[in-house]
Amino acid sequence: MGSAPATAQEMRRAQRADGPAAVLGIGTANPPTCLAQDDYPDYYFRVTNSEHLTDLKGKLTRICNKSGIKQRYIHLNEDLLAANPDFADRTRPSLDARVDIASAAVPELAAAAAAKAIAEWGRPATDITHLVFSTYSGARAPSADRRLASLLGLRPTVSRTILNLHGCYGGGRSLQLAKELAENNRGARVLVACSEITLIAFYGPEGGCADNILGQALFGDGAGAVIVGADPVAPVERPLFEMAFASQTTIPETEDAISMQINKGGMEYHISNQVPRLLGCNVERCLVDAFRALGVSAAWNDLFWAIHPGGRAILDHIEGVLGLDDSKLAASRHVLSEFGNMSGTTVIFVLDELRRRRAAMAMQGGEAPEWGVMMAFGPGITIETMVLHAPSNLDLKGN
Numbered sequence: 001m002g003s004a005p006a007t008a009q010e011m012r013r014a015q016r017a018d019g020p021a022a023v024l025g026i027g028t029a030n031p032p033t034c035l036a037q038d039d040y041p042d043y044y045f046r047v048t049n050s051e052h053l054t055d056l057k058g059k060l061t062r063i064c065n066k067s068g069i070k071q072r073y074i075h076l077n078e079d080l081l082a083a084n085p086d087f088a089d090r091t092r093p094s095l096d097a098r099v100d101i102a103s104a105a106v107p108e109l110a111a112a113a114a115a116k117a118i119a120e121w122g123r124p125a126t127d128i129t130h131l132v133f134s135t136y137s138g139a140r141a142p143s144a145d146r147r148l149a150s151l152l153g154l155r156p157t158v159s160r161t162i163l164n165l166h167g168c169y170g171g172g173r174s175l176q177l178a179k180e181l182a183e184n185n186r187g188a189r190v191l192v193a194c195s196e197i198t199l200i201a202f203y204g205p206e207g208g209c210a211d212n213i214l215g216q217a218l219f220g221d222g223a224g225a226v227i228v229g230a231d232p233v234a235p236v237e238r239p240l241f242e243m244a245f246a247s248q249t250t251i252p253e254t255e256d257a258i259s260m261q262i263n264k265g266g267m268e269y270h271i272s273n274q275v276p277r278l279l280g281c282n283v284e285r286c287l288v289d290a291f292r293a294l295g296v297s298a299a300w301n302d303l304f305w306a307i308h309p310g311g312r313a314i315l316d317h318i319e320g321v322l323g324l325d326d327s328k329l330a331a332s333r334h335v336l337s338e339f340g341n342m343s344g345t346t347v348i349f350v351l352d353e354l355r356r357r358r359a360a361m362a363m364q365g366g367e368a369p370e371w372g373v374m375m376a377f378g379p380g381i382t383i384e385t386m387v388l389h390a391p392s393n394l395d396l397k398g399n
């Protein structure tokens with residue numbers, strides 16, 4: 001073997017990266033149709049021919065008013081819904097048609113986000129070695145990761161993984177997987193792509209189904225992409241956030257609090273009204289454990305924050321239990337306001353917004369915190385926690 005490492009341990013060590021995984025590029029995309037939150041109750045009850053359900057419309061209006069959301073983007077616009085009237089009725093067998101549309105639209109939206117992330121990264125798409133794709137709209141094989149690889153012209157040797165139905169923690173899980181892949185495979189460059197399109201779960205209002213009314217008020221469509229790699233090659237590659245530590249925690253006895261299930265009429269879901277409280281009671285323990293594992297003690301207000309804005313009340317609870325200053329969750333609140341809850345994709349939008357805000361602050365001579373936290377939540381209830389470090393050569397461009 002000439003000068004090759006002599007032992008299996010040495011071989012293993014040679015395969016590992018030296019430094020921590022880092023975010024090297026971020027991109028986001030939304031479908032073109034944008035709906036104002038103030039107009040949504042009128043729109044939804046009109047396009048589903050449900051104007052007579054005035055109580056439910058009142059409920060949707062009350063939730064919209066308290067949602068902290070200004071607008072959302074959707075793929076299923078009025079024309080597409082008119083061409084697929086069964087989508088408005090959960091009892092009709094419409095899954096085939098939904099999957100047909102989603103199978104094309106989900107990877108295409110992901111490709112739009114990925115193209116931006118790759119452009120910022122600065123290297124050719126053929127240098128990507130791994131792809132981690134997350135969506136709740138996948139119900140077919142070969143799936144969206146395979147199609148995205150074709151759309152981007154990735155190499156046939158790219159290692160693909162698809163995560164399905166992780167819901168709102170899909171972005172956090174994908175980034176954790178990307179960290180493991182990048183740190184354990186020297187030279188690996190991982191494309192993380194999350195793409196969520198609500199048409200799989202859109203249907204008309206029904207009495208007794210508050211979950212649907214809540215979903216109609218909160219969710220929107222979007223895709224986010226991140227390039228992750230260790231040991232960046234200067235000057236082309238510049239780390240935006242280094243991934244210092246990552247963990248996943250499941251809150252005991254909360255299996256039924258958030259659920260999703262694919263049925264013949266589309267995806268049904270349940271979101272307990274206890275979710276904000278349950279998260280509020282558990283996030284601090286995850287944070288304490290994460291910083292203890294790093295051997296660091298942190299004052300919460302000295303950190304930057306990228307929290308998944310699952311709903312306004314979730315952000316309020318977390319802000320309250322951690323005693324965070326008003327400005328600390330500004331990136332999460334901004335993304336919630338401009339895009340709604342795009343499930344697993346949302347946390348990537350928050351990272352993008354955060355780096356933009358940090359760059360603006362640096363341009364004005366201000367100093368942003370060096371250390372921060374990303375958290376995402378979903379069915380389980382699952383909490384994804386990642387401690388981030390922002391190097392001083394933070395990207396000043398934004399995207």
Ligand SMILES: CCCCCCCCCCCCCCCCCC(=O)SCCNC(=O)CCNC(=O)[C@H](O)C(C)(C)COP(=O)(O)OP(=O)(O)OC[C@H]1O[C@@H](n2cnc3c(N)ncnc32)[C@H](O)[C@@H]1OP(=O)(O)O
Pocket residue numbers: 035059062063066067068072073074136167168169198201202203210211214215216217219220258259260269271272273274275276310311312313314341343377378379
């Ligand atoms: C544009 C396109 C749209 C298309 C949409 C199609 C849908 C697609 C869906 C895709 C599904 C994917 C789902 C799974 C992903 C899960 C991951 C998550 O993030 S998990 C999601 C994580 N997100 C969350 O868990 C949401 C967190 N919650 C919140 O942010 C707030 O509670 C709020 C904004 C909903 C209301 O503000 P707040 O200050 O609390 O105001 P108030 O106290 O005054 O109550 C007002 C009304 O709200 C009611 N209500 C409250 N909760 C629920 C509920 N769970 N349930 C039902 N209703 C609920 C309450 O009963 C009251 O009704 P009423 O008495 O007036 O009749």
